[in-house]
Structures are given as structure tokens and as C-alpha cells.
Amino acid sequence: MMEQACTTILVGKKATIDGSTMIARNDDTFLPLTPQRFIMQPAVKNRKETWVSNKNGFSAPLPAKGYRTTMTPNADVAKNGVFGESSINEKNVAMSATESVYGNPAALAHDPWVENGLAEDSIQDMVAPYIDSARDGVEYLGKLIKQYGSPEGNGVLFSDKDEVWYMEIVTGHHWAATRIPDDSYAICANQVAQDYIDFKDSKNYLWSDGLEEFVAKYHLNPNPHGKFNFRKIFGTDNEKDRHYNTPRVWYGQKLFNPEVSQEPESSDLPFLRKANRLLSVADLQAVLSSHYNETPFDPLGHGSEADKRRYRPISLNRTQNSHVLQIRNDVPEKQAALMWICFGVPTFTPYLPFYTNANDTDPSWANTPLKFDMTSAYWMYRALSMLTESHYSNFIQANRDYLTAARQAQLAHLEATDKVAKKLEGQALTDYLTKQNYKLVADMRKRTEEQIASCITEGLTLSKLTDSEKFLWVKF
Secondary structure, three states: OOOOOOEEEEEOHHHEOOOOEEEEEEEEOOOOOOOEOOEEEOOEOOOOOEEEOOOOOOEEEOOOOEOOEEEOOEOOHHHHOOOOOEEEEOOOOEEEEEEEOOOOHHHHOOOOOOOOOOOHHHHHHHHHHHOOOHHHHHHHHHHHHHHHOOOOOEEEEEEOOOOEEEEEEOOOOOEEEEEOOOOOEEEEOOOOOOOEOOOOOOOOEEEOOOHHHHHHHOOOOOOOOOOOEHHHHHOOOOHHHHHHHHHHHHHHHHHHOOOOOOOOOOOOOOOEEOOOOOEOHHHHHHHHOOOOOOOOOOOOOOOOHHHHOOOOOOOOOOEEEEEEEEEOOOOOHHHOEEEEEEOOOOOOOOOEEEEOOOOOOOHHHHOOOOOOOOOOHHHHHHHHHHHHHHOHHHHHHHHHHHHHHHHHHHHHHHHHHHHHHOOOOHHHHHHHHHHHHHHHHHHHHHHHHHHHHHHHHHHOOOOOOOOOOOOOOOOO
16 A cells, blocks of 8 residues: 555644634655645435555445535546545534554554555545544544554545544554644644543544553553653654654644644653644645745745755655645534645645535536646645745745735625625525635635636746856857
8 A cells, every 4th residue: 555644733622712623634655746636526425335455455335315515536546546535424523534644563463454444545435424523533443443454654634624633543443533632733744643542532532442451451552651652652753754754743733833842753742732822724825835845844935955865854745735724613524524625735825714504616626637737726726835835935935925815805705705605695695605615715716717828928038048248158
């Protein structure tokens, strides 16, 4: 199975500026280009169908009934598998899968991976359309893992209007999940992140059958006092973690808690924190689009070459789909779910807020060709990303101005749409929100095409082959 490498953020409703719950993730692949789509998967009933993975052969019957659900799968399913990755269903239950995590050999020796078990390429489609709450999502996936096993370590995010859960699958059949406290946030980066699991608190923690007994039987707990630290028992703590994983958690926590002094290579960064302020969607996007900005470790900054290459940044050119899934509590439920999606490199391109109570998605987002085509949202935003980075020092201010103006327009769009939507019901509401999604796409396309044109025009004046008086012409 091809590894995925992502960064995750989860925020409880009392930790946000508007009382919404938020789960967010950068979906990073190991290729600079893995085209994605944004689709609306319709509700189904009376279905008799079996799901079969073309990646590892996993096979299981699908439920007869499923909710309408957004998905962001690969465009090239035949080559790369489905990988639904992020979704919100019609019950306003959000799910993002997965954050790749890695179990240690001591635990895996006694419960190894199941080669044809339920993997990342299938998880979203096997779970998201069938769950009624975030907690239900954890329990539903837990039953599937018990039945089919897992071939890999995965962290899975769930949220509804009240609760946010993070679940980590760490061996073939064992997992644990923590309810993020309402006033807290968590940031995870390709390493087992949960720490203390309280087996006496089934309201805020869930776990696989026999987890505590499994750890005791095989002497897996290194804590001399017996406290059950899930990260220390099942996770890894090695040189790769300290350069590839923990610095991302450090930087995210640095942005949310700048008053706390920590080291980027620390193995003891806390799983849960309370930010020094209430967090907005923009705060989460700032983390997901970051590259150690204003530190010596910024690959686009002015540090030494060694420092600029020391740590793996959060935003990459192989980030294929960055998303913030927001369930709001200050508007009616019928319009509460927003899926903020970025298909370009998050550093340089905007997140578009899509209402998920919709009939379909704009064709420029739903139909992504495998080769470059500017009619496609994916390719258009990738093109802008490449152009901006190619002359970073020249284009960065114009790019910031473009992103700022886009953000302002989006917030105004949401306010105007919400005002009208409150007066509508049923199909009329769904039709209206669908049209508003299309309107948003058109506006962002116009802005982006203008920005691309500006980059190209300016870029033509920056060629090293430009004739200027600085050249010393020699007569032969």
C-alpha cells in the first residue's frame, strides 16, 4: 500500500470563534500530481452491492441504504484507487480519512496488519454515508475493523454539531478514540498522537474490544506507574519522527499558543491544548498552508540551507486536497455544514466554502481530467501555485492580496447566502444552495484567471534572457 502523509487539526465547539466544530486535514500524496475531484454521491436505498478495493482486494457488502454524501476521490481511480478522503453527509456528520500513523513492532508482532483488510482507499466510502453522529462514526468503523482488520495505521477524524472525535487504528484489530474537549484543539502529523486513555470514561473515550488486556498480556506498557499512554504504548519515537512529524505539531501549536515555549523535536508535545484565543476557519487554514513561516526552517525563507531542509513543512506541492469541514451552530442545521476545499497548494490558493446541502457540484470541480486542462479547478489552482512559487519574491505580495480579497468575498457570499437560506425549506433550499455554490466557483475562477494572467505578464519581464543595459556586449 502507498503511504499517505498528512497533517490533521481538530477543534471543539467552545474553542472556536463562532461555536462551530471543525476538523481539517492536508491530504498529501507522494507524487506532486494526483488529480482530485469533488463530487456529490447521491443517497441510495434497496441497494445490493459489494465494495471491492482495486488496491488490496478488500471486499465487503455495502449497506442497502446510504445518505447523500460529498466526497473528494481521486480522478484516476483505476491507477490510484478511490480514496474518498473527506466528506459531510446529509445528517451533517463530517469525516476525514486518513492521517497515516505507524504502530511499533512490539505491538504489531502480536496483532499484525491484515493484508486485505479495510484500508484508507475504502474507509470513506465504507463509513461516511452510513453514520448519524461523530461518535456513531467511531463505533461503526470500530466494528468494521473488528470484522475485517486493517492493513495499515490510520487516524480518522469525525465531527457533528456537538462533538469532535479522533480515532487511531494502530494494529490489525486494535484502536482507540478520544473526544476532543469542547474547549480544546489537537494537531496530529503522521505519528500516534493520543496520550492518556481513561477506561473508566466511556463518554469521552472509545477503544477496541480487549485493548487493555492485550497491552497487559504482551507487556507493552513502558510506564512504571501503569498509566495507559496510548502514544507510548503503540506509537513510534525515532529520528524520522523528530524531523518529519513532530516539528509540524510544534509549529501548529506555536501558531495557536505562541506564549508556550517548546522544541520542534520534542517527543512529548501534548495531544490536547487550549488555544490562547478562539479559533476561526482562517486560523486552521493558516496552519495547513504554512511552511515554518518566520522561522529559520522556512524552505522559502532566509535561513541557512541546512535549516531550510531540516524539517518537513505542513504545506507541500504534493498536498492534493486541503480541507476544513465546519459544522456551524449559529445558523439553522439545514445550512450549517460547510466544506472548505483547496485543490491547489494551500500556501498559494484559496479554500472555497461549499454548502453540502446541495444537489451536485460544479463540473469544473467534479470532472477532473488526468492531464492539464485549465477548465478544471484542480489544474487551474495547481497552475497558479506553480507560477507563484516560480518567482516567489516577486509574486508573493500580489498573491497575498489575491487571497485576502478572495477571503473577503467568500465571507460576504456566505453572509448573503445564509440570510436568504433561512427563509427557504426542502428542495427549494437545496436548489438555492447548489446555485450559490456554482456562483462562488464562477467568482473564484474569474479572480484566479486574472491572477494567473498577471503572473504570466509579470513573469515575462523577469527572464534572465531579458535584454538590458546591464549586459556587456562584446563585439566579435
